Amino acid sequence: MKTKLSLILSAALLSLCALSVHADDSRYLGSTKLAHHENDLDLIKTRCKPRINAIKLKAKHGQVEIESLWVRFRDGSTDTLHVRDRIAQGGETRWIDLEGGKRCVVQIGVIGDTELSLDRARVDVYGRY
Numbered sequence: 001m002k003t004k005l006s007l008i009l010s011a012a013l014l015s016l017c018a019l020s021v022h023a024d025d026s027r028y029l030g031s032t033k034l035a036h037h038e039n040d041l042d043l044i045k046t047r048c049k050p051r052i053n054a055i056k057l058k059a060k061h062g063q064v065e066i067e068s069l070w071v072r073f074r075d076g077s078t079d080t081l082h083v084r085d086r087i088a089q090g091g092e093t094r095w096i097d098l099e100g101g102k103r104c105v106v107q108i109g110v111i112g113d114t115e116l117s118l119d120r121a122r123v124d125v126y127g128r129y
Helices: 002-023
Strands: 026-033 040-052 054-060 063-073 078-081 085-087 103-115 122-128
Touching (some): 026 103, 040 122, 054 085, 054 103
Antiparallel strands (some): 026 122, 040 103, 054 122, 063 078
């Protein structure tokens, strides 16, 4: 009886863990360091990440100002996103939806610069399924 109860509790715990992992299905796509001069353009190449429907930016090692970014898909089309956002060190943007639903991302262009930091700030990009 105790064995059955422990098996049932173990199965319930595993299913709860699976649900919590599935709730925030995001994947690291890449990162770049932004220069101090205005409108620095950096490219992040990724292996085809299928089914991405939104992206999020996170700032590390300094504050960044993002003017815009664009996302290139496997079929060659691009989606330009006018973000115009300051992200403090350790901060992040909201999820930014991509046009056309879930698509295969192969390259991301980030236009922006590092602010209020002696070092070049790093921008990490995440994709949501």
